[in-house]
Amino acid sequence: MVGAGHTRFGVLADGPRALLRAAVDAAFASVDRGLDRRSVDAVFFASLGFGGWQIGNAAALAAEEAGAPGARALHVENACASGGFAIHAAVEAIASGGTEVALVVGLEKMNDVTNARRRYWLGVSGDTEWERPAGLTFAGVYGLIASRYLALHRVGPEALAEVAVKNHANGALNPNAHFQKPVDRAAVLGATRVADPLGLFDCCPVSDGAAALLLTSPAAAHRYTDAPVFVDGIGAASEVLAVQEREEPTRFGATRRAGEAALRAARVDRGEISFLELHDCFTIAELLALEDLGFCEPGAAGPLTLTGATRRDGRLPVNPDGGLKAKGHPIGATGVSQAYEVFLQLRGAAGARQVANPTRALTHNVGGAGATAAVTIFSAGGP
């Protein structure tokens, strides 16, 4: 990674083209020694096409707005994991030798449409033949999972609330975050119930936003910067779409397999990883991810979170940018945004939310309720 850009996340006046331009321009501007747009070989565009905007051939539009028309362009759609999978597609294209410079750009414009249409679209990535007809969108699916998790592991709702409190505290330091206001545990626990046991503060917001990355072959990276961030390993997997058909609803097999594969590819132990960017679309999801990625035993993520270990100054910081919970979750942009945070953190450029001396980071991006997952491990390559 030699460059990364990010727009504000939130309910924005800007349209999708403007958001794309802003993220891509910021990415090019961040390249220390500059990068000519005409040297981009391939554009990987991550987006769900929320609301129906330009579902077909969207990658050509992204290349056009990136100022790189003519480049090979591919639209990657894996629901909320689109960004993570687009990064993987770029990494593999570069590793194949056929691509030297790749642009990855993720975008979602979710607040263009009416409230009713938005709720249609929030339920398109789960199982539409069984779970949705029973009356579930993702809040409901995660609500089911959370109820079982809390009962199975005898964990109280304060463990979920602590995830929200921590991520809101981090988001308060992130000028791009959708929510930049801390919340306390009582507010989280007392909030309106959305899909019990999940309340309003257990859910990520519906955000607009875009993020972009510039990736090059490792050999070419030092042409553009003295401090590239390297991709050490990638791992991705899928899982049966409907949660009801999985062996255990509180374990995400795709996350487990993707995590194992990424760690194996990067040849690192979990103890060598400085911080995590986890897919916390709902507070329960951050706990599941900590367990499925092997950073603690099943049922132990709640107690671990309550000790403060996952705070920005804790032993294992999780989501220093505020996570999906506070930073926001513009679907296609989310996985790309996680890598953007890694780019800042590993270069010591994260400002007020900087994690102390990070050397390696892991990002974890989930599609829907765990049907797809992409895990990426990065390391600092600076002097």
Added chain:
Amino acid sequence: MTGPPRAALYRPVRRVDGRAVRARDEDAFTLAATVMERLVRGLPPPARWELVTTGAARDVPDPMYALLLGTAVHRREASSSQSLPSALPTLHVAVELSGPEAGEDRAVAVRGDVRGGAVPAPTAERLWQEVQQLGPEEVVRLGGAEPRVGAAVGPPLASAKPRDELGRVSEGALLPHARYLEGVPSHWRLEGEQCGECGRVGFPARGRCRGCGRSDRLTTHSFPFDGHSVVATTRIGPGAQPTEFDAQVDQSGGYQVVLAELGPTARATLQATDPELGPISLGDRVATALRRTYAMEGEWRYARKAFPDRPVG
């Protein structure tokens, strides 16, 4: 009771001024389905059922009954007193739907082999009376069929606007009519699949074994309608529902959804119904009934819903 019952009676559990009144998700078809399915469950399916419908059960189109029974259906008119005894397996079904002002909603079904294919009863009332004379071991009483003391009074019957809902056009997660029909055996009858290769029993029927991946050795596996343990539950509040359920949430404020364990490797996500029976908690057992879910592409759709599996009253 060994084998299926010979007759079934059903009264909605909802009470308005002490009268049994159908819930928002009940209609003539679901009332008929509730009594009919109990009579055919476990029987070897005949090539076709002879079906005699009375009252509101007459208004339900043939294909709905055929989908429900999983066989062809031949309709006969109950009003024709000259009907000859039939050699075919026969079901007599009567549904009474009251207006909101008077009377009760109820359904009754009798298997014709009991009545010997005799002249069908001309009215639901007469069929209901006849069933009362059958031995208690021959009759299954469903819903609030047993009179109960101090029955809870439900909220006033909300003014459903089916026309508005039927007019809704789906965007996004459209489940096309053909795919809906494909799911009927699982959604309506809780049919799953057993794999002849690895033995795994899966739900719903998807055409491929989740255990070994084979698709060529699957046979239908029917799960019981009742007695399933709840392993996860959530309550959907306003705003968390898919848009198909907007009208329902407008009227009820939300609904519960449970994950019920059908077997060691089979679970079903089911919406809860009949909130008068109380909330469902983790570990509770649930029974299921066919109910209306939502309207799409101009038709009501149906699926099994869950309610507490405990005696009413």
